[in-house]
Amino acid sequence: MEAMLARNQGAKSRFTNVWQFEDWSAEDCAGCACKRAQADGLDMDERSPAFQALLRGFERLCYYVDEAGGKHIRCGWANARDAVLAYKTLKKMRGQRLGDARRQKRSRARAAAAEGAADDGDDDESDSEMWPDLPRADEMKQFC
Numbered sequence: 001m002e003a004m005l006a007r008n009q010g011a012k013s014r015f016t017n018v019w020q021f022e023d024w025s026a027e028d029c030a031g032c033a034c035k036r037a038q039a040d041g042l043d044m045d046e047r048s049p050a051f052q053a054l055l056r057g058f059e060r061l062c063y064y065v066d067e068a069g070g071k072h073i074r075c076g077w078a079n080a081r082d083a084v085l086a087y088k089t090l091k092k093m094r095g096q097r098l099g100d101a102r103r104q105k106r107s108r109a110r111a112a113a114a115e116g117a118a119d120d121g122d123d124d125e126s127d128s129e130m131w132p133d134l135p136r137a138d139e140m141k142q143f144c
Helices: 002-007 009-014 026-039 049-062 079-117 137-143
Strands: 063-065 071-073
Touching: 002 009, 026 049, 026 079, 049 063, 049 079
Parallel strands: none
Antiparallel strands: 063 071
């Protein structure tokens, strides 16, 4: 926006109010993600490994190191918006990972139920009592 206004002084004079948005630090970005995680019921605070990993990632995004080893703020990075986007992306990936784990658990449970159906029936409990939410062995064909 500043570059556009610098090229056209007439446009700059038409804007009488200026809103100044300060750049967020890596700590601000990680803190935003942490607050959103807490609001979503996730266990995260400044001491958690997840927070520390986010902080390191945001430090790489917020700053760059020049050839002399100096650390500088990266200009033009939409850090507040991107901090929110990063959290939303991580939340989605977490949901996919948990969904995959649940599907694998159900698959293992179905396989165990199918193996149990092949037993001679010595158990005190029936398979339907031990695994009430799983299909019976005769219904397993659709999953194989």
